[in-house]
Amino acid sequence: EIVSAIEGLLGEPRPLAGKKAIVTSGPTHEPIDPVRYIANRSSGKQGHAIAAALARLGAEVTLVSGPVTIPDPAGVSVVRVERAEEMRDAVLAALPADVAVMVAAVADWRVASAAGNKIKKRPGEAPPPLQLAENPDILKTVGHHGARPKLVIGFAAETENVADNGRAKLERKGADYILANDVSPATGIMGGDRNRVKLIGREGSEDWPEMDKDEVAAKLAALIAAKLSA
Amino acid sequence: EIVSAIEGLLGEPRPLAGKKAIVTSGPTHEPIDPVRYIANRSSGKQGHAIAAALARLGAEVTLVSGPVTIPDPAGVSVVRVERAEEMRDAVLAALPADVAVMVAAVADWRVASAAGNKIKKRPGEAPPPLQLAENPDILKTVGHHGARPKLVIGFAAETENVADNGRAKLERKGADYILANDVSPATGIMGGDRNRVKLIGREGSEDWPEMDKDEVAAKLAALIAAKLSA
Numbered sequence: 087e088i089v090s091a092i093e094g095l096l097g098e099p100r101p102l103a104g105k106k107a108i109v110t111s112g113p114t115h116e117p118i119d120p121v122r123y124i125a126n127r128s129s130g131k132q133g134h135a136i137a138a139a140l141a142r143l144g145a146e147v148t149l150v151s152g153p154v155t156i157p158d159p160a161g162v163s164v165v166r167v168e169r170a171e172e173m174r175d176a177v178l179a180a181l182p183a184d185v186a187v188m189v190a191a192v193a194d195w196r197v198a199s200a201a202g203n204k205i206k207k208r209p210g211e212a213p214p215p216l217q218l219a220e221n222p223d224i225l226k227t228v229g230h231h232g233a234r235p236k237l238v239i240g241f242a243a244e245t246e247n248v249a250d251n252g253r254a255k256l257e258r259k260g261a262d263y264i265l266a267n268d269v270s271p272a273t274g275i276m277g278g279d280r281n282r283v284k285l286i287g288r289e290g291s292e293d294w295p296e297m298d299k300d301e302v303a304a305k306l307a308a309l310i311a312a313k314l315s316a
Numbered sequence: 317e318i319v320s321a322i323e324g325l326l327g328e329p330r331p332l333a334g335k336k337a338i339v340t341s342g343p344t345h346e347p348i349d350p351v352r353y354i355a356n357r358s359s360g361k362q363g364h365a366i367a368a369a370l371a372r373l374g375a376e377v378t379l380v381s382g383p384v385t386i387p388d389p390a391g392v393s394v395v396r397v398e399r400a401e402e403m404r405d406a407v408l409a410a411l412p413a414d415v416a417v418m419v420a421a422v423a424d425w426r427v428a429s430a431a432g433n434k435i436k437k438r439p440g441e442a443p444p445p446l447q448l449a450e451n452p453d454i455l456k457t458v459g460h461h462g463a464r465p466k467l468v469i470g471f472a473a474e475t476e477n478v479a480d481n482g483r484a485k486l487e488r489k490g491a492d493y494i495l496a497n498d499v500s501p502a503t504g505i506m507g508g509d510r511n512r513v514k515l516i517g518r519e520g521s522e523d524w525p526e527m528d529k530d531e532v533a534a535k536l537a538a539l540i541a542a543k544l545s546a
Contacts, residue, residue: 115355121421121473124348125355155385191351194437203476207424209488213450218443243351246433258439 100144101311106183107145108235109137109162110190110224112152114170118216119201126191130154132241132281133189135303137162140187143307148180152190170196170221177224178231185237185310188225196221229260237313239306242266252286262313263287265306285309330374331541336413337375338465339367339392340420340454342382344400348446349431356421360384362471362511363419365533367392370417373537378410382420400426400451407454408461415467415540418455426451459490467543469536472496482516492543493517495536515539 111133113126130151137149138159147162150173158164165180167173170192177186195218205214225240240261242252252266264286282296294305341363343356360381367379368389377392380403388394395406400422407416425448435444455470470491472482482496495513512526524535 118354121357122423123355123357125345125353127351127353193352195443204474206481207450213425213448216446216448218446220437220443244434251436 101315102140103144105145105314107140107147108177108180108183108186109133109147110150110173110177110188112154113191114152114173114193115168116193116196117200118197119205121204124193126193128191130156132299134159135299136187136189136306139303139307143311150176174222174224174227177228181233183235184314186228186235187239189241191243192224193221225261226259237262237310239263244268249284252284256286331545332370333374335375335544337370337377338407338410338413338416339363339377340380340403340407340418342384343421344382344403344423345398346423346426347430348427349435351434354423356423358421360386362529364389365529366417366419366536369533369537373541380406404452404454404457407458411463413465414544416458416465417469419471421473422454423451455491456489467492467540469493474498479514482514486516
């Protein structure tokens with residue numbers, strides 16, 4: 087009641103007050119050896135914007151972020167990680183929560199056994215093949231977890247068959263919504279300030295017009311608020 | 317004569333006035349597919365500092381930089397590249413020059429055939445092995461080039477046998493000097509503001525004390541000025 091009264095005074099609706107949110111953002115870096123790693127292209131802009139938008143609506147937000155160069159959003163707790171396994175551990179440690187939004191571009195694979203010392207180039211010898219191992223699927227783990235949040239939302243970065251791949255991902259991961267976007271280099275979405283997503287839910291899908299990543303974040307935060315109060 | 321007169325007036329010695337320098341800096345990113353890449357850890361701080369220090373001594377500097385998040389140094393021409401092959405092309409295009417300082421952490425290997433579309437994870441299937449191909453050796457190419465600069469200087473990022481590996485590199489690459497440093501994670505050099513290097517030349521080697529990367533840059537620029545005027 088007090089919170090509502092203050093909200094009324096301030097004129098800012100805080101529909102997510104008292105709700106806990108987990109957001110992942112950025113890429114993961116998977117070490118090959120002390121100086122080399124495999125990375126995903128991800129600026130963290132969309133994930134950080136979503137964390138900020140949820141916090142503005144009153145949610146208590148834990149942002150689990152891979153290596154990014156953008157500033158921490160205001161009003162959220164940031165947990166910094168590097169590898170996918172670290173990201174999974176940090177997300178599970180943040181449960182229980184009311185909503186989880188998995189925006190990070192998690193590497194599907196890590197190097198099976200990262201070298202402790204720098205792998206030397208041997209002149210004239212073929213380079214060593216990189217043996218890869220599958221990384222934990224964080225979205226799927228959360229989507230099927232005993233302490234599954236009421237709302238689980240994932241992102242799908244695709245370069246082809248965006249809708250079909252997104253819908254298949256929704257089912258497989260146990261997610262409520264997938265925001266699918268086309269990250270082909272020609273779109274300029276990766277690293278850019280704007281985004282164009284397709285929201286895929288169990289009841290159907292809708293195309294959102296191209297807008298700033300901040301606007302995508304605000305629209306998604308409003309949807310989350312509506313779903314959690316329903 | 318006019319330049320010397322102005323120098324006298326300003327009180328700033330510009331011993332590299334009229335000299336051309338090429339500096340490489342930062343990592344290279346080698347694409348696996350549109351969203352994934354192999355990278356080296358390199359902030360670009362040391363390379364950018366060297367480019368700035370050479371410019372302060374009057375050199376006309378071309379800085380060929382991989383993807384970094386630090387600002388361009390004042391007074392240098394910056395050529396931005398992503399892959400090792402692009403870096404080699406940009407360096408060769410900047411020849412002839414009086415000195416080349418190769419600081420970039422160039423990926424030794426690239427992915428043999430980068431995929432045009434995002435490689436999909438197939439649940440239950442083993443990840444595809446990554447076939448690697450050797451990247452061009454930019455330092456060696458410049459060290460043996462018909463238009464070889466009078467002074468060719470390379471960096472060696474090592475995690476073991478720093479001196480031996482550095483000396484072997486000097487011979488193999490046709491360089492005049494190698495600055496070898498120990499980039500083991502425990503040293504904090506990678507990404508940090510300080511550096512501790514061993515200067516390896518044909519006549520012997522000397523250990524420089526730990527100092528700021530700016531100070532390493534100034535000391536190296538002074539050495540270059542002395543050698544080029546000798």
